[in-house]
Amino acid sequence: xxxxxxxxxxxxxxxxxxxxxxxxxxxxxxxxxxxxxxxxxxxxxxxxxxxxxxxxxxxxxxxxxxxxxxxxxxxxxxxxxxxxxxxxxxxxxxxxxxxxxxxxxxxxxxxxxxxxxxxxxxxxxxxxxxxxxxxxxxxxxxxxxxxxxxxxxxxxxxxxxxxxxxxxxxxxxxxxxxxxxxxxxxxxxxxxxxxxxxxxxxxxxxxxxxxxxxxxxxxxxxxxxxxxxxxxxxxxxxxxxxxxxxxxxxxxxxxxxxxxxxxxxxxxxxxxxxxxxxxxxxxxxxxxxxxxxxxxxxxxxxxxxxxxxxxxxxxxxxxxxxxxxxxxxxxxxxxxxxxxxxxxxxxxxxxxxxxxxxxxxxxxxxxxxxxxxxxxxxxxxxxxxxxxxxxxxxxxxxxxxxxxxxxxxxxxxxxxxxxxxxxxxxxxxxxxxxxxxx
Amino acid sequence: xxxxxxxxxxxxxxxxxxxxxxxxxxxxxxxxxxxxxxxxxxxxxxxxxxxxxxxxxxxxxxxxxxxxxxxxxxxxxxxxxxxxxxxxxxxxxxxxxxxxxxxxxxxxxxxxxxxxxxxxxxxxxxxxxxxxxxxxxxxxxxxxxxxxxxxxxxxxxxxxxxxxxxxxxxxxxxxxxxxxxxxxxxxxxxxxxxxxxxxxxxxxxxxxxxxxxxxxxxxxxxxxxxxxxxxxxxxxxxxxxxxxxxxxxxxxxxxxxxxxxxxxxxxxxxxxxxxxxxxxxxxxxxxxxxxxxxxxxxxxxxxxxxxxxxxxxxxxxxxxxxxxxxxxxxxxxxxxxxxxxxxxxxxxxxxxxxxxxxxxxxxxxxxxxxxxxxxxxxxxxxxxxxxxxxxxxxxxxxxxxxx
Numbered sequence: 001x002x003x004x005x006x007x008x009x010x011x012x013x014x015x016x017x018x019x020x021x022x023x024x025x026x027x028x029x030x031x032x033x034x035x036x037x038x039x040x041x042x043x044x045x046x047x048x049x050x051x052x053x054x055x056x057x058x059x060x061x062x063x064x065x066x067x068x069x070x071x072x073x074x075x076x077x078x079x080x081x082x083x084x085x086x087x088x089x090x091x092x093x094x095x096x097x098x099x100x101x102x103x104x105x106x107x108x109x110x111x112x113x114x115x116x117x118x119x120x121x122x123x124x125x126x127x128x129x130x131x132x133x134x135x136x137x138x139x140x141x142x143x144x145x146x147x148x149x150x151x152x153x154x155x156x157x158x159x160x161x162x163x164x165x166x167x168x169x170x171x172x173x174x175x176x177x178x179x180x181x182x183x184x185x186x187x188x189x190x191x192x193x194x195x196x197x198x199x200x201x202x203x204x205x206x207x208x209x210x211x212x213x214x215x216x217x218x219x220x221x222x223x224x225x226x227x228x229x230x231x232x233x234x235x236x237x238x239x240x241x242x243x244x245x246x247x248x249x250x251x252x253x254x255x256x257x258x259x260x261x262x263x264x265x266x267x268x269x270x271x272x273x274x275x276x277x278x279x280x281x282x283x284x285x286x287x288x289x290x291x292x293x294x295x296x297x298x299x300x301x302x303x304x305x306x307x308x309x310x311x312x313x314x315x316x317x318x319x320x321x322x323x324x325x326x327x328x329x330x331x332x333x334x335x336x337x338x339x340x341x342x343x344x345x346x347x348x349x350x351x352x353x354x355x356x357x358x359x360x361x362x363x364x365x366x367x368x369x370x371x372x373x374x375x376x377x378x379x380x381x382x383x384x385x386x387x388x389x390x391x392x393x394x395x396x397x398x399x400x401x402x403x404x405x406x407x408x409x410x411x412x413x414x415x416x417x418x419x420x421x422x423x424x425x426x427x428x429x430x431x432x433x434x435x436x437x438x
Numbered sequence: 439x440x441x442x443x444x445x446x447x448x449x450x451x452x453x454x455x456x457x458x459x460x461x462x463x464x465x466x467x468x469x470x471x472x473x474x475x476x477x478x479x480x481x482x483x484x485x486x487x488x489x490x491x492x493x494x495x496x497x498x499x500x501x502x503x504x505x506x507x508x509x510x511x512x513x514x515x516x517x518x519x520x521x522x523x524x525x526x527x528x529x530x531x532x533x534x535x536x537x538x539x540x541x542x543x544x545x546x547x548x549x550x551x552x553x554x555x556x557x558x559x560x561x562x563x564x565x566x567x568x569x570x571x572x573x574x575x576x577x578x579x580x581x582x583x584x585x586x587x588x589x590x591x592x593x594x595x596x597x598x599x600x601x602x603x604x605x606x607x608x609x610x611x612x613x614x615x616x617x618x619x620x621x622x623x624x625x626x627x628x629x630x631x632x633x634x635x636x637x638x639x640x641x642x643x644x645x646x647x648x649x650x651x652x653x654x655x656x657x658x659x660x661x662x663x664x665x666x667x668x669x670x671x672x673x674x675x676x677x678x679x680x681x682x683x684x685x686x687x688x689x690x691x692x693x694x695x696x697x698x699x700x701x702x703x704x705x706x707x708x709x710x711x712x713x714x715x716x717x718x719x720x721x722x723x724x725x726x727x728x729x730x731x732x733x734x735x736x737x738x739x740x741x742x743x744x745x746x747x748x749x750x751x752x753x754x755x756x757x758x759x760x761x762x763x764x765x766x767x768x769x770x771x772x773x774x775x776x777x778x779x780x781x782x783x784x785x786x787x788x789x790x791x792x793x794x795x796x797x798x799x800x801x802x803x804x805x806x807x808x809x810x811x812x813x814x815x816x817x818x819x820x821x822x823x824x825x826x827x828x829x830x831x832x833x834x835x836x837x838x839x840x841x
Contacts, residue, residue: 007452025467028474034481048821048823052677055677073619077611077613077614078611078613078828335771
């Protein structure tokens with residue numbers, strides 16, 4: 001009998017242990033087991049509310065009852081019915097004292113449940129100015145940008161613009177990135193730099209020259225004679241190629257077929273480009289060939305074989321150039337139409353190698369490049385001796401592509417100014433809770 | 439001696455019985471705890487999987503505008519960041535609604551249509567289905583899921599009177615009416631005149647909702663029930679943007695034009711005579727149509743994009759063995775709204791809308807399996823935008839094979 005009593009005692013002890021264990025083993029409620037991720041919901045809600053910068057505006061206008069009324073309506077409307085919120089705004093202080101200072105808060109509940117989570121979102125005042133200082137291209141060896149802005153020349157394939165407006169746009173876009181940016185105001189000034197004399201004491205070597213005249217190239221009056229007038233002025237393009245080779249220039253053709261015309265409204269006033277634009281002479285495909293011979297430092301031989309197949313192609317930026325759009329804040333359309341893509345294999349015959357592919361090749365053989373910067377390497381040399389940016393897109397030009405191409409190639413860095421202005425940033429905290437949870 | 443043995447036996451039996459009961463009690467506790475742990479892990483997986491779907495554009499990143507197979511699944515708009523979804527990728531998801539069969543192409547079309555007067559029918563063969571997405575996400579056989587995209591703002595439109603036309607617009611959020619919110623509307627009124635291909639007039643206007651999220655609109659130009667129109671209403675407040683629409687056809691109109699997506703890659707659609715799709719109707723019928731495409735401008739008005747003039751208007755003839763009962767149209771790359779006005783041989787007019795990109799008419803979408811009957815389903819939710827329209831993206835997840 002005594003053993004039975006002992007067993008009963010043992011059972012009481014074990015039962016006590018079970019009860020005690022059960023008491024402490026409290027299983028969570030179902031809403032706590034599989035909760036909605038309130039932190040992510042909170043964050044995405046703040047992002048949505050600030051998608052039109054209304055949240056940023058309201059955070060700095062805490063006295064504006066209308067703005068805060070709208071914000072509360074939007075918050076309540078965007079959250080599920082069983083979610084309650086508390087939105088608090090803090091001022092961020094980078095001076096002495098508290099870092100975060102309470103500004104205001106709104107809520108649709110007296111107290112949040114125990115199941116809550118928060119997200120934070122920093123907003124900046126619209127009064128803030130961000131400064132960016134760009135690195136200068138060729139700071140130690142050159143750094144000159146020439147923009148052809150000649151008043152005595154006409155352009156072609158720049159319909160809707162004038163060379164002068166394009167030059168001004170390019171000036172605004174690119175001058176922060178160069179040590180010297182010089183507008184070449186007439187063909188006489190062009191003749192001056194071709195003869196090796198700087199206009200303002202700037203370094204001639206390693207300069208970038210942008211031809212804003214489209215398929216036409218301004219020609220100084222003094223060059224409108226032999227030998228430059230040979231073969232419909234092909235020889236002038238040859239001469240330009242030689243200068244590009246000599247001074248290691250980067251010649252930029254912004255649209256269409258490079259070197260297809262020459263233009264001087266005085267010396268060539270009686271001539272027209274066969275489309276009714278006077279002051280212009282068509283050189284044809286021979287112009288490009290002559291330039292390539294010049295940059296390759298070979299003897300001039302007239303060659304009128306085309307360097308493009310003139311096929312119509314839809315092209316897109318290469319991923320590298322597309323990424324650079326965000327870095328430099330230049331956003332031309334990713335999709336472009338090319339009708340004057342240059343043959344890479346043809347240019348390779350003149351010792352030109354692709355330094356930057358602006359567009360993805362779209363022909364089956366991947367030979368015709370709609371936009372690229374070609375570098376010339378003399379046979380056996382690893383030094384670049386002249387470059388050509390050729391954008392074989394159809395008219396009319398988008399000079400942002402020219403700017404983006406050059407910046408993507410030279411890769412100047414941008415130094416953003418530090419953002420330390422007091423009272424210009426605020427921290428918004430959105431705390432969410434579920435109704436009815438434990 | 440015998441008493442001692444009996445005492446031993448009785449005490450041993452009692453002890454064994456008690457231990458058995460206690461083991462049962464303990465194991466029940468432990469089993470419940472393990473189940474809770476599994477459910478908790480499922481909840482974490484839900485959140486991870488939802489972010490995985492929403493925060494990457496997939497491979498190739500522009501798969502929403504292609505017809506080919508995909509290697510990686512994601513709905514993020516490749517042009518934007520964070521929780522901005524591609525309107526085209528969402529459009530390529532196979533809907534859970536029953537597909538529609540079109541005999542002329544011999545293809546089934548995923549039915550993402552939402553309500554009267556609007557269609558979104560995409561070829562099932564070119565859509566991305568639940569099975570392939572499960573495999574790509576690596577959850578095939580282990581988890582089942584259902585993704586639901588629901589507009590955050592619901593814009594409801596009701597006719598109050600016909601002469602003149604008065605409409606009541608109600609704008610609701612998921613948890614609260616959108617009170618004192620600006621609304622911008624465009625009434626596309628079909629011109630009922632001698633034109634063979636029905637033209638239209640667009641009447642734009644703005645208004646504001648009251649404290650209950652309601653607004654009243656009146657159009658003196660509409661005075662008869664036989665006049666056909668479509669009303670598109672945008673509402674917006676602090677980053678929340680919503681859209682709603684309603685379509686009114688002539689009461690005696692029994693035919694319709696149905697737009698079908700033909701190719702996502704080529705931006706091509708088919709305009710089909712309604713008699714030849716779904717439940718087919720025999721007999722001769724002619725519909726004269728006029729198709730237009732609109733983008734939503736920054737000022738919340740519709741901006742027309744010119745379509746190919748060869749096919750943007752014409753005739754769809756069903757039965758009789760003459761003429762064609764469908765025509766192919768090419769739409770722009772941008773997301774927008776296709777508006778087709780049409781009339782039958784008896785002078786009855788109608789309008790059909792089709793969103794090109796899921797968000798442009800705030801169509802909802804349900805993609806994936808059926809959670810009904812599953813042992814434990816966890817859900818998670820995010821606020822997203824599709825073409826600037828606010829949506830809730832909700833994912834339901836469950837363990838597969840457990841029921």
